[in-house]
Amino acid sequence: MERCTARVRILGGILLLLLASGLLAQDKIVQVTAGALNVRTGPSTGYAKLGLVYSGQRYVSVQRSGSWHKIWFNRGTGWVHGGYVSEVSGSAKKVTASLLNVRRGPSTGYSVAGQAANNSRWVEVGASGSWRKIYYGGATRWMHGSYLANAGGSTAPPSSPPTTGGLPTSSAGFVQLPASGQGFYAYSSSSRHWGTPAMVYGMMNAASAWKSQNPSYPRISIGDISKTNGGYFPPHVSHRYGKDVDYRPVSKSSYEGPLTIWQSNYSSYRNRRWITEYAKKYLNIKVIGFQDSAIYNSLWYVQNWSGHHNHHHLRIH
Numbered sequence: 001m002e003r004c005t006a007r008v009r010i011l012g013g014i015l016l017l018l019l020a021s022g023l024l025a026q027d028k029i030v031q032v033t034a035g036a037l038n039v040r041t042g043p044s045t046g047y048a049k050l051g052l053v054y055s056g057q058r059y060v061s062v063q064r065s066g067s068w069h070k071i072w073f074n075r076g077t078g079w080v081h082g083g084y085v086s087e088v089s090g091s092a093k094k095v096t097a098s099l100l101n102v103r104r105g106p107s108t109g110y111s112v113a114g115q116a117a118n119n120s121r122w123v124e125v126g127a128s129g130s131w132r133k134i135y136y137g138g139a140t141r142w143m144h145g146s147y148l149a150n151a152g153g154s155t156a157p158p159s160s161p162p163t164t165g166g167l168p169t170s171s172a173g174f175v176q177l178p179a180s181g182q183g184f185y186a187y188s189s190s191s192r193h194w195g196t197p198a199m200v201y202g203m204m205n206a207a208s209a210w211k212s213q214n215p216s217y218p219r220i221s222i223g224d225i226s227k228t229n230g231g232y233f234p235p236h237v238s239h240r241y242g243k244d245v246d247y248r249p250v251s252k253s254s255y256e257g258p259l260t261i262w263q264s265n266y267s268s269y270r271n272r273r274w275i276t277e278y279a280k281k282y283l284n285i286k287v288i289g290f291q292d293s294a295i296y297n298s299l300w301y302v303q304n305w306s307g308h309h310n311h312h313h314l315r316i317h
């Protein structure tokens, strides 16, 4: 009896120490290595998708099940396959408020993107004044540091922003498309190429697959997305939220310059392939404005928008 009680006390003491240290023994910081990675409600591909996380983003893994990691994802947790993340050192924070607003930028002037639960854990990847930059729900977000406590982590100094897939990031959480990469190049100026991670990485991944599977095809010529933090972007009416992109029609040769659907070098076949096999696979398409009637008459998400004979306008959800 006496010994049992002592054992319970010792175990209880160890548990208290672990809780006090914030980072529980199984907590790990993981960094996404895939371009875009599904987050699911449970530890197998049979579970429903909750959303996506993107290359270079860091989350706290609080549990393992087989090869799967349970991470804090948004207001709750989700599961990602361990084959597409790597464990890294860094500094984890835990939320001390009962429910903490997560904002799109480092002040209360930015809109609320979601909430983080009490005792949820996040990886600090930057700071601005009292605000801490973290990844939440697949996007760069901000939490006020007054409601965060250290949750341990490795003894390494606070991590710098990730370099893997580490595109420049704006305060609105947009990332900047590089001037060129596998399967694409940008034809408008770099200040016009900011978009949500889902948009930018989606286009990059689609273009990469396009070129690697069709080496003789032209690259995707990408034009305007949004300004650094979005907002009014003349001459466009839209392109305000990092979720619209213009790109040129694809030619039937390797030509990558300006092209209309009426020119002999235009390929309806290749443009359909791009849309159905690549863009649709990597981007959560809301609508594409494009005036090839063979395409808009047969794909429900393509619409006949005037002026869109020399580019596609693709909008994601």
Ligand SMILES: [Zn+2]
Pocket: 236, 239, 244, 245, 246, 312, 313, 314
């Ligand atoms: Zn457009």
